[in-house]
Amino acid sequence: MLRRRRARDAQVTPQSAARAAADVVLPHTITSGARAGLRRSRRSLRPVGRLDRRLTTAIGRLPRSSVDDAMLALTRSANHSGLWFATASVLVAGSRRTRRGAMRGLMAIGLASLAANGLLKPLVPRRRPAADLLPVERALPDRPTSSSFPSGHSASAMAFAVGVAMESPRTGLVLAPLAATVAYSRVHVGVHWSSDVAVGSVLGAGVALLTRRWLPVRPIDEAVARPWAGAPELVDGDGLSMVVNSGSGRPGTDPVEEIAEALPKAHLVRLDPGDDLMALLREAADHPGTQALGIAGGDGSVAAAARMAEDLDLPLAVMPAGTLNHFGRDVGVYDLQEVVDATGSGEAVAVDIGELQAYSASTGPAGGERVVFVNTASFGGYPEMVRERERWEDHWGKWPAASAALIRTLVRARPIRCRIDGDTTAVWMLFVGNGPYAPSGMAPSYRPRLDSGLLEVRYLRADRRFSRARAVVGLLLGTLGHTRTYVEHTATTLDVELLDGPVEVATDGEVMVAGERLCFSVADHPVPVYRRDESRWPERTSPW
Incomplete structure (x- = not known):
């Protein structure tokens, strides 16, 4: 009785419902010419409206089942992208591919929501399906009042699924049916027409693909580098002397004990707070029978170990275990098992090492201090920007954190007058990479190669x-x-003169030296770094 009264009061006919399905509300403020154009557009969309009407009517005639309750629960779970934020929190705890996928998916959601809810809905107001077209028990009780076009839920669902699939295709295949079901649920509960959902889905997928403009998809998990045939096989760590930062590793786990269990024959030296790292590296290298030097720590510790390994002509084993592990990610060593596999089989690659000679006004050409860096060197606002980005990226994602950090740094930075390879200029910040970085024209993220023999400026x-x-x-x-x-640009060497006095230079995330003249180059000899040949270990590749 109630349903018949509602239908009679609303005077819903097939013709009026079809018109409503394609109806765009015309604001009174637009000109008569624009109004006429919108009316013509509305007439051209009437076939779409009729199809929307038929589909919604067909769904309304479906028999009552438990699917109705499931659709109501699912569509509510996706309000404000709650479902996708929960999914992202699960993916972050997974593999490196799923972590990157979660960050890209959330970035895509933000852009898709802005496009759908912030731009298109105000520009294209459209009436939602009449409540009479669906049974009362199936319709969403708390119906939205915003424009029906496009579906924001569909845009966010597809943006997240496609964003994740760009980094982890297998995970994307798992999420695709869920995203499609969320999109369909908006029609099933009567708050969107099918064309709203279709356009929203295409919009979300397109925005996810657009994220490559700011955050290119990393094609491989490790940078290219030529194999090094002379690395010794260190079965169970026999012949490996490794310095281990006692404060690194997983919370609640002693990294020394964990590494000792995995490499029982290795000679391990504990690095505690306040210890002299270079002295401990020398102690480890001088241990009888040492054939390779190892380091368990962050990028700063790795740079010190690389300098020692270069000086002593020893291969280097790297166990990423610090706050910053960019070098480990570029090399392709992510966990202790990979160190065990690579050292045990003698698999290594040649890796370039960057050099910096810093001079002051009181020192001559031979008096400069030599600093080795494995990732980057920089001065100006760049070191501050990196610190800000690292502090925010776990919560915001790398690209939003990098953008916010750059803006904040530029606002506070002061111009630095300098002479770069003889050309006088002023800069806000300068970055030197140990090898070419990607993406180009954005905040540098990773290196495609480790043995190019070039610096990136x-x-x-x-x-x-x-x-x-x-x-x-x-x-x-x-x-x-x-x-x-x-x-x-890239170069084999870089000469920088600071015209207003010395500046501090950060290498691999730590301020290391100050000087009035800075000479950057690539070391004459690369350092062999142990890395597992993934083609020989197919059973250990990630399922994602």
């Missing part, structure tokens, strides 16, 4: 009008590489 010029604003806009739009304030 990037800096933001401060001698252009509105250089700060242009840099920020370029970063946000993904066009930084095309602005005249941004310079990027």
Whole structure:
């Protein structure tokens, strides 16, 4: 009785419902010409409206079942992307691929929500399906009042699923049916037309693909490097002397005990707070029978060990266990098992080492201090930007954190006058990479190669009008590489003179030296670093 009264009061007919399905509400503020154009567009969309009407009517005639309750629960779980945030928290605890997929998926959700709810819904107001078209027990009781076009739930669902699939295809295949079901649920509970869902889904997928503009998909998990045939086989760690940072590793786990269990024949030296790292590395290298040097710690510790290994012509085994592990990720060593496999089979690759000679006004050409870096060296606002990004990226994701960190750093930075390879300029920040980095024109993220013999130089010029604003806009739009304030090139050497006195230089995340003249180069001889040949260990590859 109630349903018949509601239908009679609303005077819903097949013709009026079809018109409502394609109806765009015309604001009174638009001009008569624009109004006429919108009416023509509405007439051209009437076939779509009729199809929407038929599909919604067919769904309304389905018999009552437990599917109705499941659809109501599912569509509510996706409100404000709650379902996808919960899924992302699970993926973050998985493999490195799923972690990257979760970050990209959340980034895609943010952009898709902005496009669907912030732009298209206000621009294209559309009436939602009438409540009379579905049984009362199936319809969503708390119906939205915003425009029906497009479906924001569908956009977010597909954005997340496609974003995850770009990093972890197998996980994406698992999520795709769930995302499609969430999209369908919006029609099943009567709050969207099928065309709203279709457009929202296409929008979400397109936005996820667009994230490659700011965050390129890393094609491989490890950088390319030529194999090193002379690395000794260290079965069970026999012949390996490793310095282990006692404060690294998983919380509640003593890394020394864990490594000793995995490599029972290795000679381990504990590094406690306040200890002299270089002295302990020398002690480890001098241990009788040492054939390779090892380090368990972050990038700063790895750089010190690489310098010692280079000086003594020893191969290096790296166990990433610190706050910053960019070198381990680029090499392709992610856990202790990979160290065990690589050292036991003698599998290693050649890795370039960057050098920095810093001079002051009181020292001559031979008086410069030599610093070795395995990842990057930088001065100006770049070290501060890295610290800010590392502090925020676990919560925001790498690209949003990098953007926010760059903006904050540029606001507080001061121009640094310098002479770069003889050309006088002023910069906000300068970055030198031990090898070419990707992506180009954005915040450097990873290295495709480890043995190029080149340095990558990037800096933001401060001698252009509105250089700060242009840099920020370029970063946000993904066009930084095309602005005249941004310079990027590769070189075998780099000579920088600081015209206003010495500046501090950070290498591998730590401030190491200050100087008035900085000479960067690549070391003459690469360092062999143990890395497992994945083609020989197919059973250990990630299922994701």
